[in-house]
Amino acid sequence: MPIFAYQIIIEPAATDKRHKIMATFRKVNFSMRRGNGYGQYLIEATYRGRDIKVHTTDSEAWDWLNDEGSTKEEKEKHREALRHCYHKIVEAYENL
Secondary structure (H helix, E strand, O other): OOOOOEEEEEEEOOOOOOEEEEEEEOOEEEEEEEOOOOOOEEEEEEEOOEEEEEEEOOHHHHHHHOOOOOOHHHHHHHHHHHHHHHHHHHHHHHOO
16 A cells, blocks of 8 residues: 655635645645635645636535644545545646
């Protein structure tokens, strides 16, 4: 099983009082923040030299992205959140 390196940073978003979660997965730095509506989230990244902004409604990704957890199940949910964001970024890049 491959070993994934990741880093999580939580900071207030520059434009508002809401938080922005920053993470790294498979050498891709990205951030996730709440969007304008209920259950709306925005993932932002630079992938292969292109700025990517992609929308998601996956609230579990938001919930688990900054919670590494202490049990095996919680850690797996955290990795699933990282993978979800990464795959949304790659999918948006491929559709440019």
